Structures are given as structure tokens and as C-alpha cells.
Amino acid sequence: MKVLILNPNTTATVTERIVAAARPAAAPGTELVPMTAPRGLPYIANRAEAVIGGAIALEMLAERHHEVDAAVIAAFGDPALGGARELYDIPIVGMTEAGILTACMLGRRFAIVTFSTGLTSWYRECIAWHGLDRRCAAIRALDGGFASLADVQTEHRAGLVALANRTVADDGADVIVFAGAPLAGLAASVRDEIAVPVVDCAVAALKQAEALVALKPRKPVAGAFRRPAAKPSTGLAPALAKRIAHE
Numbered sequence: 001m002k003v004l005i006l007n008p009n010t011t012a013t014v015t016e017r018i019v020a021a022a023r024p025a026a027a028p029g030t031e032l033v034p035m036t037a038p039r040g041l042p043y044i045a046n047r048a049e050a051v052i053g054g055a056i057a058l059e060m061l062a063e064r065h066h067e068v069d070a071a072v073i074a075a076f077g078d079p080a081l082g083g084a085r086e087l088y089d090i091p092i093v094g095m096t097e098a099g100i101l102t103a104c105m106l107g108r109r110f111a112i113v114t115f116s117t118g119l120t121s122w123y124r125e126c127i128a129w130h131g132l133d134r135r136c137a138a139i140r141a142l143d144g145g146f147a148s149l150a151d152v153q154t155e156h157r158a159g160l161v162a163l164a165n166r167t168v169a170d171d172g173a174d175v176i177v178f179a180g181a182p183l184a185g186l187a188a189s190v191r192d193e194i195a196v197p198v199v200d201c202a203v204a205a206l207k208q209a210e211a212l213v214a215l216k217p218r219k220p221v222a223g224a225f226r227r228p229a230a231k232p233s234t235g236l237a238p239a240l241a242k243r244i245a246h247e
Helices: 012-025 047-067 081-087 095-104 117-129 157-171 186-193 201-215 238-244
Strands: 002-007 031-036 070-073 092-094 110-114 136-141 175-178 198-200
Touching: 002 012, 002 047, 002 201, 012 031, 012 201, 031 047, 047 070, 047 081, 047 117, 047 238, 070 081, 070 095, 070 201, 081 092, 092 095, 092 201, 095 110, 095 117, 095 175, 095 198, 095 201, 110 117, 110 157, 117 136, 136 157, 157 175, 157 186, 175 186, 186 198, 198 201
Parallel strands: 002 031, 002 070, 070 092, 110 136, 110 175, 175 198
Antiparallel strands: none
């Protein structure tokens, strides 16, 4: 089985961190295929950037979908997840959706813990899109900036752990979900310091991708994610234009 780990931002070190977090959980025979956006933004932190990253993600999938059995959109917020499921036949998993669905199997209410307050309103809308806002106890973020995106979890480890335990105590969270691709791998290193289960979205996304491949679902011909009718386009990346045109 080959699973594409598609990072829709341009920071290759973040892709490497996601793959490093997920690889130990991979089933025997599962190959992780990393792919970093060739252009765009170093990290996605708001709605506008998610739209840009999502368009690039659709182009990246057009290039590689036929080579893999499933794909993970490896950015919290799941840029273009719905559109990707419309266009492509393979199972496509979003890190946000995988993380919060997994959290819902471990407790009644989950909390999102992240490293920047600028992310919170967009994350709230994403959780609502997945229909799980009533299961979300809180979204908590650290104040202040960070020196390095790739090292943010090391730089703010103690603060993230403290924030997680605070939301357990103050908001009644049964599960913690660390949000943001740069936090991939943190859950494993701090699990014994937090009073409730902690979900790593990268690991959850990979395992759900493997499960979906094993289920062998058919591509829907009706419903919300059926493939759109063929349509001509102008100026799109050639592989994406061909996919939209059913060529």
C-alpha cells in the first residue's frame, strides 16, 4: 500500500516531521510517499492561505493520485478536502478530520490545542464543517510568536503541555488534539504528562487511510462527493485540467 503524505505548504522540514511521526505506526508493507508544495506559503494559518494551499493540493493530487492507494492532506484545517474527494477516486483523508474523529472514539468531548492564536477562528470553522462543533470543548492556543516553524513544538513544549492540562481542568475535555502540522510527533513524547488521551493527527490520518484502503470503497456516482461533470478550463496546471475535463 502506498499513501501520499501531501503537505500543501512549502516547508519541507514540516513534511519530514509529519512522515517521521506517522511512519512508526504504519502497517507492514505500507509505504509513505511524501510530497511538499512546490509553491505557495511556508505555512497555512488562515482562510485565504487555506484556499491558496487547497488549490495547490488539487494540482499535486492530479500529478500523483494514480501512483498511490490513498492520500493524506497533511495540514490541519484540511485545505480542499471536499474538492479532492470530488475529483479523485482514491480515499483522501484530512488530518483535522482524522484527528477529531479519532478523539470522538476516545471521549465525549475533545479540545484543540495549538501554537498560535491566529489559527483559532479558522480551526473553529473547520470543526463545524465536519459537523463536530458540539463535541469540541474548547480551542486553546499559546499567546506570542515562535522562532522556527519546524521547531515550534520543541520551543513551546512546556507551554503546550500546560495548556492541554488547563483545558482538561477548565473545559472538561476528555481528549486533547494537538493541532497544526508542526506539532506532529508531540503527542507521543508528552502523553504521560497529560491527564487524558492525546491524539496525533498525523498518526490518526495514516491509520484511517490504511483502513479506508482495506475497506475498498467504491467511488460514489451520487451524493455530495460524486465526481463533477467534465468541464473545460483555462490556464490551470495541465494535469489538473485533464482531470477536470475527464481526459
